[in-house]
Amino acid sequence: MPHLESTWTHSLTRRDAARALAAFAAGSPLALAQQDPFRDHSRVPAIDELLNAFDFEAVAYAKLPRQAYDYTAYGTDGEFTMRRNREAFSWVDLTPCVQSIAKPDTALTLFGKPHAFPILLSPTAGHLQLHPAAEAATHQGATAARTTMIVSNVASLPINEIAAAAPGPLWFQFYPREDLTAARDTLDRAQAAGCQAIVVTVDQQAPVFERDLHGRHLGPIARRLPARQPAAANPYRISDRRLWYSWKYLDQIREMVKVPMLAKGILTAEDARLCLEHGLDGVYVSNHGGRSLDYAPATLEVLPEIVDAVAGRVPVIFDSGIRRGTDVLKALALGATAVCLGRVPRWGLGAYGAPGVQRVVEILQAEFVQAMAAAGRPNLAALNRTLVRTDFP
Numbered sequence: 180m181p182h183l184e185s186t187w188t189h190s191l192t193r194r195d196a197a198r199a200l201a202a203f204a205a206g207s208p209l210a211l212a213q214q215d216p217f218r219d220h221s222r223v224p225a226i227d228e229l230l231n232a233f234d235f236e237a238v239a240y241a242k243l244p245r246q247a248y249d250y251t252a253y254g255t256d257g258e259f260t261m262r263r264n265r266e267a268f269s270w271v272d273l274t275p276c277v278q279s280i281a282k283p284d285t286a287l288t289l290f291g292k293p294h295a296f297p298i299l300l301s302p303t304a305g306h307l308q309l310h311p312a313a314e315a316a317t318h319q320g321a322t323a324a325r326t327t328m329i330v331s332n333v334a335s336l337p338i339n340e341i342a343a344a345a346p347g348p349l350w351f352q353f354y355p356r357e358d359l360t361a362a363r364d365t366l367d368r369a370q371a372a373g374c375q376a377i378v379v380t381v382d383q384q385a386p387v388f389e390r391d392l393h394g395r396h397l398g399p400i401a402r403r404l405p406a407r408q409p410a411a412a413n414p415y416r417i418s419d420r421r422l423w424y425s426w427k428y429l430d431q432i433r434e435m436v437k438v439p440m441l442a443k444g445i446l447t448a449e450d451a452r453l454c455l456e457h458g459l460d461g462v463y464v465s466n467h468g469g470r471s472l473d474y475a476p477a478t479l480e481v482l483p484e485i486v487d488a489v490a491g492r493v494p495v496i497f498d499s500g501i502r503r504g505t506d507v508l509k510a511l512a513l514g515a516t517a518v519c520l521g522r523v524p525r526w527g528l529g530a531y532g533a534p535g536v537q538r539v540v541e542i543l544q545a546e547f548v549q550a551m552a553a554a555g556r557p558n559l560a561a562l563n564r565t566l567v568r569t570d571f572p
């Protein structure tokens with residue numbers, strides 16, 4: 180076919196052209212931005228437009244510098260465990276019973292203190308990169324939402340400043356320090372500031388955050404692990420800060436702690452039993468939100484065997500992957516006493532400061548109440564394994 184004829188046959192009619200132009204305009208990013216507020220970062224939605232925790236992540240992503248968002252988002256290595264933490268919730272079905280529940284009772288007593296909900300804030304590092312008021316704002320948001328914040332050992336603010344920012348209850352998370360004098364000093368300060376429990380984190384001994392390492396090619400992004408030690412001294416990328424932990428060490432610091440003490444990062448029944456043998460007051464099931472050992476199991480998968488080993492002798496706290504009220508319900512049905520939120524309040528803080536922390540926690544509380552009502556369970560004592568059907572691989 181001659182070239183001219185081909186052009187003639189295949190060229191657009193005026194009507195086709197007008198139709199194509201209209202379709203193009205309708206599909207353009209500008210038009211889409213009118214419909215989807217998250218696409219156009221120049222418009223941040225008002226806080227009460229957000230419906231669930233995931234919505235807060237989108238706003239935090241839009242507002243935070245890339246490095247701050249990534250630091251919250253990533254897990255160790257290929258992030259398999261981080262993804263599995265979420266996936267595990269889809270392996271648990273909820274089986275409701277027919278019973279009308281006017282107002283589910285979510286209250287519990289933990290270490291002798293009343294809690295309105297079985298939902299606390301996990302310890303997470305450095306809130307200054309998320310908001311100028313840092314942990315002070317997180318504590319204010321947590322207090323407004325009537326919940327307890329566990330302050331990280333590597334918080335951006337000193338513990339007494341965080342404690343002074345709001346009247347709500349605090350716990351303190353401690354990273355073991357080999358130097359026992361330094362350990363005592365940190366533990367004394369936390370207890371003097373009124374922290375009601377001490378959580379000793381025993382996992383995350385050698386994490387590698389590849390997103391960070393990849394990110395270094397993209398501009399002025401901190402190089403966390405290589406910066407710690409010269410390559411020659413650390414050829415396997417293992418931080419030597421935390422590679423000396425022992426149960427004996429926990430015994431040594433146990434007598435420095437006058438409030439209840441828990442170990443965080445427990446993933447086996449055997450370690451849970453050791454926690455009890457070493458006089459701990461609680462077991463905190465966690466894989467650090469997938470930031471410790473990649474290919475560790477999802478915490479929800481190991482929760483039942485740990486609960487069985489503990490046999491009600493001490494509270495079992497649970498975290499890693501909680502995003503929904505139904506997630507809380509599943510963890511409690513499988514035997515957790517209470518759960519903690521890691522990334523969720525960070526998204527609230529990064530998106531809206533203290534009101535964001537308050538709102539995102541209240542959304543989970545409301546979802547949890549609604550899920551209890553829909554499941555026909557009047558109170559926390561009624562949450563047990565009859566409520567779930569598990570299909571872990």
Ligand SMILES: Cc1cc2nc3c(=O)[nH]c(=O)nc-3n(C[C@H](O)[C@H](O)[C@H](O)COP(=O)(O)O)c2cc1C
Pocket residue numbers: 250251252264301302303304331332333352380443465466467468469470498499500501519520521522523
């Ligand atoms: C950005 C970030 C910082 C964290 N910092 C600490 C920390 O300082 N101490 C600690 O014990 N755990 C820390 N964690 C782990 C959390 O306490 C918690 O176990 C984890 O976030 C729970 O998983 P989730 O984020 O899926 O809820 C951190 C987690 C994240 C995401």
